[in-house]
Amino acid sequence: MKSIIVFLILFNGFNFETAELIQKQVVSTYGVTCMVINGHDLPERFSVKKMNRIVADSIVSHMDKMNDGKSIYVGLLDDDICTRARGYQYWGIFGYSYKSGCVISSYRMKDSDSKLTLIRLMKVTIHEIGHSFGLGHCLTPSCIMNDAEKKISTVDKEEMSICPKCKRVLQIILE
Numbered sequence: 001m002k003s004i005i006v007f008l009i010l011f012n013g014f015n016f017e018t019a020e021l022i023q024k025q026v027v028s029t030y031g032v033t034c035m036v037i038n039g040h041d042l043p044e045r046f047s048v049k050k051m052n053r054i055v056a057d058s059i060v061s062h063m064d065k066m067n068d069g070k071s072i073y074v075g076l077l078d079d080d081i082c083t084r085a086r087g088y089q090y091w092g093i094f095g096y097s098y099k100s101g102c103v104i105s106s107y108r109m110k111d112s113d114s115k116l117t118l119i120r121l122m123k124v125t126i127h128e129i130g131h132s133f134g135l136g137h138c139l140t141p142s143c144i145m146n147d148a149e150k151k152i153s154t155v156d157k158e159e160m161s162i163c164p165k166c167k168r169v170l171q172i173i174l175e
């Protein structure tokens with residue numbers, strides 16, 4: 001197995017204890033080394049002020065500058081994020097992934113039940129990291145790599161684990 005390290009980077013004061021719980025989940029799902037790093041406040045220029053959203057694409061290129069190419073960088077934050085990718089005009093999203101990393105925001109997952117919020121956050125993080133490893137979407141509804149199609153109800157139907165089929169693909173990728 002390749003020794004890929006997953007770094008969870010906490011931006012704009014994302015809670016450290018929450019990140020440690022996500023870290024445990026990453027380790028148990030993927031069996032990789034995962035570390036939590038306290039990040040910093042993101043520059044103002046990353047935000048679309050009138051919408052109060054931070055552009056995920058900007059965070060992605062920001063993290064890419066720190067990446068040695070052997071690690072996966074996962075940005076975590078509570079602010080609303082959006083993307084300009086695929087022709088979307090600052091479309092609000094849960095998470096965004098690219099080859100060497102991903103960005104996840106808790107903003108659109110919040111529930112009065114903080115436990116449910118945490119589970120959603122873990123699921124979306126595991127899903128986006130799966131993409132960063134090279135996994136595509138899976139048709140199995142319970143699989144974590146099922147496409148949430150931007151709906152939180154779909155995320156709630158998924159289980160925390162990857163299905164046997166995706167597991168086999170992942171094994172080949174990580175070999």
Ligand SMILES: [Zn+2]
Binds near residue numbers: 127146147148
């Ligand atoms: Zn996806």
Ligand SMILES: [Zn+2]
Binds near residue numbers: 139
């Ligand atoms: Zn699957």
